[in-house]
Amino acid sequence: MSSDELIQVQVVYAxxxxxxxLPLQLPAGSTAGDxxxxxxxxxxxxxxxxxEHTLAIYAQPVSAAxxxxxxxxxxxxxxLLADPKQVRRARALLK
Structure with a gap:
């Protein structure tokens, strides 16, 4: 792979x-942080x-590097806005 080759990637935020x-073309060897x-x-x-945000590639956590x-x-x-375990417990108590 030559250093001037471009790769197609997407950055998503929801x-x-x-x-x-956000579709991007970046040089081969670029990082998630880039x-x-x-x-x-x-x-x-x-x-x-x-x-503070966490990065993932197809739902698998990765570092910016x-x-x-x-x-x-x-x-x-x-x-996360709430601890999922606490939310489930509270919901179970309401039933």
């Missing part, structure tokens, strides 16, 4: 009321700054 799917920066998602999504492959979908994950 809120309950809206989703962003893709998020190049996508400009921080400028497009209100309230993005100041929140993970090298991308052709066709990867980099998912920017928001932090």
């Amino acid at each position: 809120l309950p009321q809206r989703q962003w799917v 893709a998020v920066t190049a996508s400009g998602v921080a400028d497009k999504v209100p309230g993005y700054a100041g929140i 993970t090298v991308l492959k052709e066709g990867d979908r980099v998912e920017v994950l928001r932090p």
Whole structure:
């Protein structure tokens, strides 16, 4: 693979009321962090700054240093708002 070869990837971010799917062409060897920066998602999504996000590729958690492959979908994950175990317990108590 030559260093001037481009790969196609997507960066996705979702809120309950809206989703962003941002297609990109990046140089081969680019990382997940490079893709998020190049996508400009921080400028497009209100309230993005100041929140610590986790990255995933097809729902598998990855670090920002993970090298991308052709066709990867980099998912920017928001932090959980509630502990799922506590929510299930509370729901069970209501029944």
